[in-house]
Amino acid sequence: MARPVSISEDAILDAARRVFLKHGYQAGTAQVAHEAGVSEGSLFKHFKTKQALFLAAMAVESQEQEWEARLMQSVGTGNIHRTLEHVGLQMLRRLQVLMPCIMMVNASGVTFTRAGQCENDPPPLRLIRLLTRYFRAEIKAGRLVMAAPGIYAHTFVGAISHYVFCEQVFNYRSGPPAAYVRTVVETILKATLKKA
Amino acid sequence: MARPVSISEDAILDAARRVFLKHGYQAGTAQVAHEAGVSEGSLFKHFKTKQALFLAAMAVESQEQEWEARLMQSVGTGNIHRTLEHVGLQMLRRLQVLMPCIMMVNASGVTFTRAGQCENDPPPLRLIRLLTRYFRAEIKAGRLVMAAPGIYAHTFVGAISHYVFCEQVFNYRSGPPAAYVRTVVETILKATLKKA
Amino acid sequence: MARPVSISEDAILDAARRVFLKHGYQAGTAQVAHEAGVSEGSLFKHFKTKQALFLAAMAVESQEQEWEARLMQSVGTGNIHRTLEHVGLQMLRRLQVLMPCIMMVNASGVTFTRAGQCENDPPPLRLIRLLTRYFRAEIKAGRLVMAAPGIYAHTFVGAISHYVFCEQVFNYRSGPPAAYVRTVVETILKATLKKA
Amino acid sequence: MARPVSISEDAILDAARRVFLKHGYQAGTAQVAHEAGVSEGSLFKHFKTKQALFLAAMAVESQEQEWEARLMQSVGTGNIHRTLEHVGLQMLRRLQVLMPCIMMVNASGVTFTRAGQCENDPPPLRLIRLLTRYFRAEIKAGRLVMAAPGIYAHTFVGAISHYVFCEQVFNYRSGPPAAYVRTVVETILKATLKKA
DNA sequence: GATGAATGAGCCTTCATTCAT
DNA sequence: AATGAATGAAGGCTCATTCAT
Numbered sequence: 001m002a003r004p005v006s007i008s009e010d011a012i013l014d015a016a017r018r019v020f021l022k023h024g025y026q027a028g029t030a031q032v033a034h035e036a037g038v039s040e041g042s043l044f045k046h047f048k049t050k051q052a053l054f055l056a057a058m059a060v061e062s063q064e065q066e067w068e069a070r071l072m073q074s075v076g077t078g079n080i081h082r083t084l085e086h087v088g089l090q091m092l093r094r095l096q097v098l099m100p101c102i103m104m105v106n107a108s109g110v111t112f113t114r115a116g117q118c119e120n121d122p123p124p125l126r127l128i129r130l131l132t133r134y135f136r137a138e139i140k141a142g143r144l145v146m147a148a149p150g151i152y153a154h155t156f157v158g159a160i161s162h163y164v165f166c167e168q169v170f171n172y173r174s175g176p177p178a179a180y181v182r183t184v185v186e187t188i189l190k191a192t193l194k195k196a
Numbered sequence: 197m198a199r200p201v202s203i204s205e206d207a208i209l210d211a212a213r214r215v216f217l218k219h220g221y222q223a224g225t226a227q228v229a230h231e232a233g234v235s236e237g238s239l240f241k242h243f244k245t246k247q248a249l250f251l252a253a254m255a256v257e258s259q260e261q262e263w264e265a266r267l268m269q270s271v272g273t274g275n276i277h278r279t280l281e282h283v284g285l286q287m288l289r290r291l292q293v294l295m296p297c298i299m300m301v302n303a304s305g306v307t308f309t310r311a312g313q314c315e316n317d318p319p320p321l322r323l324i325r326l327l328t329r330y331f332r333a334e335i336k337a338g339r340l341v342m343a344a345p346g347i348y349a350h351t352f353v354g355a356i357s358h359y360v361f362c363e364q365v366f367n368y369r370s371g372p373p374a375a376y377v378r379t380v381v382e383t384i385l386k387a388t389l390k391k392a
Numbered sequence: 393m394a395r396p397v398s399i400s401e402d403a404i405l406d407a408a409r410r411v412f413l414k415h416g417y418q419a420g421t422a423q424v425a426h427e428a429g430v431s432e433g434s435l436f437k438h439f440k441t442k443q444a445l446f447l448a449a450m451a452v453e454s455q456e457q458e459w460e461a462r463l464m465q466s467v468g469t470g471n472i473h474r475t476l477e478h479v480g481l482q483m484l485r486r487l488q489v490l491m492p493c494i495m496m497v498n499a500s501g502v503t504f505t506r507a508g509q510c511e512n513d514p515p516p517l518r519l520i521r522l523l524t525r526y527f528r529a530e531i532k533a534g535r536l537v538m539a540a541p542g543i544y545a546h547t548f549v550g551a552i553s554h555y556v557f558c559e560q561v562f563n564y565r566s567g568p569p570a571a572y573v574r575t576v577v578e579t580i581l582k583a584t585l586k587k588a
Numbered sequence: 589m590a591r592p593v594s595i596s597e598d599a600i601l602d603a604a605r606r607v608f609l610k611h612g613y614q615a616g617t618a619q620v621a622h623e624a625g626v627s628e629g630s631l632f633k634h635f636k637t638k639q640a641l642f643l644a645a646m647a648v649e650s651q652e653q654e655w656e657a658r659l660m661q662s663v664g665t666g667n668i669h670r671t672l673e674h675v676g677l678q679m680l681r682r683l684q685v686l687m688p689c690i691m692m693v694n695a696s697g698v699t700f701t702r703a704g705q706c707e708n709d710p711p712p713l714r715l716i717r718l719l720t721r722y723f724r725a726e727i728k729a730g731r732l733v734m735a736a737p738g739i740y741a742h743t744f745v746g747a748i749s750h751y752v753f754c755e756q757v758f759n760y761r762s763g764p765p766a767a768y769v770r771t772v773v774e775t776i777l778k779a780t781l782k783k784a
Numbered sequence: 785g786a787t788g789a790a791t792g793a794g795c796c797t798t799c800a801t802t803c804a805t
Numbered sequence: 806a807a808t809g810a811a812t813g814a815a816g817g818c819t820c821a822t823t824c825a826t
Contacts, residue, residue, distance in 0.1 A: 022305065029795080038811085048797095050795090122365075147379070148370075151375065155376075158354055161354070162357045236788070236822085432801090433808050436802080440801095551742075553746070562712070575736055583775040583779050618817090
């Protein structure tokens with residue numbers, strides 16, 4: 001009966017993400033509104049406050065990806081090399097989206113009460129935990145030998161994460177992602193793969 | 197002849213660093229002045245603009261540390277294990293100071309013209325380059341075997357860097373720094389140390 | 393033919409009166425609409441502008457009450473004491489409704505072009521004029537002696553008006569309305585009633 | 589040592605009073621600033637909030653006037669007629685300043701916590717109480733006869749108050765102030781002055 | 785040099801009003 | 806007729822920066 005809704009909240013969030021990632025939290029709401037092709041009034045109809053908008057825009061939904069779910073099923077059976085390379089690339093791709101947001105929120109001085117973020121761990125930590133479980137399982141399956149799987153997982157995610165970090169922040173790459181991931185995987189597996 | 201300067205620029209920068217790192221770029225100059233125990237007028241006598249103050253505060257001087265200089269001298273002679281562990285810990289400690297600033301600047305939307313930063317590379321990249329040179333040298337010395345020393349260096353710095361990142365951003369540690377560094381070094385060396 | 397009107401203008405005005413009297417002119421149209429159980433769109437269908445709504449809500453219709461009409465008929469015949477007490481109480485009751493609106497309009501800064509108000513005098517003035525006529529008539533009828541009937545009328549209405557004023561603004565009463573009115577009437581009559 | 593203060597808080601308050609009394613609470617802070625010949629920034633340096641400014645401007649200081657203090661000293665001795673006329677005129681003059689502010693605050697919807705107002709009674713009530721005490725004293729002194737001095741005081745203040753009210757709101761006067769006050773005094777005294 | 789009072793541009797947010805259904 | 810989504814023009818308030826001492 002009333003005028004139908006014509007503004008997609010996602011469009012606003014996309015615009016906000018673009019603007020905030022480019023100019024930081026000090027970007028004006030006017031610019032966000034303009035970028036979203038929406039009036040400033042409408043912006044605040046959808047998000048009570050600039051901070052709410054910001055957090056919503058930065059809170060890239062981090063629902064478990066399907067490859068995360070499949071990882072544990074490969075324990076004991078699949079080719080570890082290929083599994084880890086695949087996982088590494090997926091992670092890298094995901095982190096390319098997540099890292100900027102995480103850094104942005106972290107640098108905004110907003111009291112990071114994890115509001116809007118996933119209720120559990122922030123994504124990078126979840127990835128570390130997932131990998132730790134995976135390593136443990138492969139150790140139990142007799143295919144890997146590691147003293148401290150948690151640290152290996154941290155190292156693995158760290159190496160990948162930092163690749164993204166350097167890419168975003170310094171525009172630096174030591175080669176293409178695939179090559180990088182392969183080397184990381186090889187390094188870890190050479191050190192931990194159980195000899196036949 | 198005139199009244200001597202009685203305000204230390206470093207005191208201002210320290211205060212600014214503290215304030216900006218805590219509240220982000222949107223922290224007010226008033227707060228910085230207060231924290232530094234200085235009038236707002238004096239602040240702007242020393243730094244023409246807020247942005248200049250911010251960049252100066254975040255531009256942790258990154259002159260080459262003495263351990264960096266000594267690293268290349270150990271090529272071919274020292275114990276690689278110990279050398280890398282030492283280097284890793286030094287890096288970790290240094291990055292604990294650098295990372296927050298780097299992230300802050302990156303998130304501030306200030307057109308990162310590298311103004312105020314070192315004229316060459318930003319610190320993390322310099323570390324990667326340094327390590328790459330070191331790896332190359334040890335390869336030539338016949339003590340290491342690596343296909344892509346650049347990637348290994350990147351991995352090494354990345355693993356360490358990410359440890360700091362998680363510490364700062366998520367307050368997460370997979371064990372104490374020393375243990376972490378040791379595992380990282382072991383992993384890399386197991387994969388690359390030339391067998392006698 | 394078209395859908396019949398289903399929104400009572402009076403319901404809107406009642407709600408508006410309640411809201412404006414409570415929160416002042418700065419109360420939002422949204423609140424009025426909500427209080428009236430009507431959409432904001434409908435509000436502006438009935439009243440072109442907020443100011444129009446406000447004035448309409450504050451313009452308590454001030455058509456001459458029936459007791460006003462009867463007052464002049466009692467000249468020369470009725471008991472002046474009883475007549476004035478009755479009149480005073482009616483006035484008091486009426487002013488309890490009128491005063492807040494008058495004050496509200498006066499304080500709203502709306503250019504009081506008497507728009508929406510009665511075309512003649514605002515109610516309190518009409519009461520003063522009415523009483524003046526009454527006093528004059530009773531003087532001519534030889535039942536009262538007054539030098540300046542206009543001032544006496546003003547005093548009478550003023551005393552009553554102020555009772556309401558204190559009640560509304562300061563929540564102060566020097567006794568119940570009836571007692572107050574009686575004293576006021578007695579005072580005036582003791583000073584002006586012609587001795588037999 | 590620093591730039592000397594050049595803005596008088598009173599100048600701001602005067603301007604604010606003028607503007608608010610003319611246009612109501614909805615007058616903009618910009619207008620107040622302009623009227624005061626001051627920047628908007630300075631305004632908010634002196635008054636944290638628009639509401640604070642408003643209340644401060646409307647809170648006409650109501651310290652006891654010296655004639656109030658002298659009134660009780662005349663009990664039993666002075667000429668009651670002249671005393672009351674003098675008091676009435678002083679009150680009238682004072683109320684010309686106070687009434688608009690009282691009405692304004694009352695109509696602004698600000699939660700009248702009496703903040704900024706005198707800590708005891710608002711001025712009009714204080715006047716009623718003062719007069720009540722005076723009447724009681726003269727009764728005890730055997731110069732007046734009254735059943736309910738409180739109501740007579742209320743009536744007296746009410747009559748005067750309303751004169752100001754009509755003047756301000758309707759631009760109506762039933763003669764000059766002096767004549768009005770004289771009639772009011774005569775009326776009351778005719779009814780209550782003890783016959784010799 | 786040091787101070788802090790003063791400034792004014794700009795920001796977030798509200799709200800009266802219009803519009804499409 | 807009735808609705809409520811959408812708008813854009815202010816408005817209150819902040820804050821980087823300048824100024825007068």
